[in-house]
Amino acid sequence: RRSPATRPRYELVVGLLMDTTTIIASLVTALAACAGMLFSLRTWSRRHRSKRRNDKPVKQKDKHNASTYDMKPIGFVESCWPDRRSTPRQGSLVPSSAGLVKFDPHVHPSASLDGLQGFSHVWVVWMFHENTRARKATKQSQKKNNQMILKAKIRVPRLQGGKAGLFSTRTPHRPNPIGLTLCGIIEVNLQKSQLILSGMDMLSGTPVIDIKPYVPYTDKPVREVRVPAWIQKPAAFNEVDWQESAESQLRALAPGLKLFSSTEMARSAIEEAVMNEAVGRPAFVGMLPDHEFPEVQEKQMRKVWGLKVEHLQITYIIRAQRQTGNKETKINPQEDNCKSILVMSVERHADAIRTDRKDASAR
Template sequence: MPSISKATYLWILTIAIACCSAIKCLAVQHDLKEAREKLRREEELRNMERAGRTKAERRLRCELKALIRGQTNGGVCLKPIARISSPFKGRCGTPRQGLLAPNARGQIKLQSGICKTSLDQLNAFTHMWVIFLFDQNTNWTDALCSESESFTYTAKIAPPRLFGKRVGVFSTRSPHRPNPIGLSVVAIQAVDEKAGVIHISGVDLTDGTPILDIKPYIPYDVVLEHKVPAWVVCEDLPAWQLQVMPEAEAVLRELATERGSPFYSTYEELRALLRDVLLQDVRSIHKGRGTVVEDKSSLKGGANFSEPFTCNIDDIAVEFVALQNAIQIIRCSEEYRNALDPGPEDNKLVIENKRKSHG
């Protein structure tokens, strides 16, 4: 067998290496082409799926809107984001406007399902809007129990400052409205983001009121040129001072230091709250709002409006009379419950009982 020269061997080896490289290059090009084709097919499939999903979601929204419109006459479901703790356990004694009672304190605590970081930077503002539900409305419980779409609300109501005269409900801030939603401005005292709690003042909400939303108060909310009826800005109430009888003062001083209120720990703080609230005359028009003991008009239809009036403020029964020049607190006690002014838990019982009676 003839021997292969070294040069020939190297030539054959070079050709073999070149052929292997060429084959490997062709294989890589084939794999790359298949990968590109696979990527193109996946992108097309993803675009088709996205288009189909978007179309399906659009169709689902349309059907859902039609379903809601058909079942609830276009209504929507709102869930509370928070609850408020305040010194006012019932409607009687709750300020009609929070800014008129700057010493009325409260705490808004976020519900467990609301992320606490939602409060980030809220402490950079001094005031905020609170959107809430009038959950203690008596006509609201009637609306919940009614299955008829024709359930109606009183179109005209009598604001306290009009002393019996009626105007359209949408011309007032009355809680008795088709949708029992309220709006208040409160002052931000502190924000505890870790606990999910906002400490506020200027509160005009009852304890346990569901909060639907909060929004910061900004300069653009101020309307410089505005017009309101005279009865909105002018109220013919006497220029009262607050007087606390010695016996009542002794009880208030004791309660302020011993009962552990989350809002007031001194007599001076508690007295400031009572001054803010009582000097605005918490009595309704049917209970003698604006009348005084010496006023003969306080005897109307056999009702003696000169009798002492009692309300619950920070779990204290405050009994007072309206004199010519002063609101005079004559008695105070710790235990108080107004059976005619149910709280949130009582409202639940009222609703259940009404539903049973309707059923």
């Protein structure tokens, strides 16, 4: 056994050792804590600073050092076209189409729209917001160091397989997906902050970024206008026939339409739309049932096509030769007498019924 005098000295040494280690440990942890807090402070101040920086300019430098401009919609379109498939390529192809621009309060519409009553036409500058391909392309392009993935050349339907540079076309797939449409003014409603327009090629929900009056002395070319041969107005059918049942369906449903004040106006828009769609890219909805027109044998002519106008689904058949190759219908005015479209039915479409039900159950 050791002497009792050594015991306290031993404990003292142990105590001192423990003290120094704990002091060092606590110093280290304190340092770590300080470092952590400093780091978090730095990131916080950075975030704060960058937020403040973003507040200031409209013009911003993106990470590839090119300035970009922020556009905030001044309003949104509510048009007779509920989906992309039914929307015409150009508003001028369906002049009876109707829609309205509902303005955001931040642009003070009751004052800023005042004066448009004196004009017959406006330019609507809008965004191709349901531009899936462009959105995808932008996504990819931002990943790949901002290189444009959009195709620089576009296949032009009337060039029969030929291509043209995107800036020589009105394609939606543009570096900045801006649409430009000359619309007719039906009504300027300052109370409701609405502009009611005709000649719409905008989908419902489209963001509008500017409205400009049509001023002939600046917007009408002075020099002679020249366009390539492929830019001619696309061919369309001249007339549409209606099945009697479809006509009575339209008469019954037309009063429920928001954007057309008479059955005749709705009928004009539907006919113009169908005459155009039938030539280009109609949407297939099914085949004719066997009991309808049993004399028509050819499969192509038994196809039923669809089109949506507001909450209505219009179905029709095209009794003319369709070239399945480039998907364009061949029209021969003599042979077909240009009366080869027959409207089969006008009904509330499934989506509209579904949303109605949702609304009802929510009440």
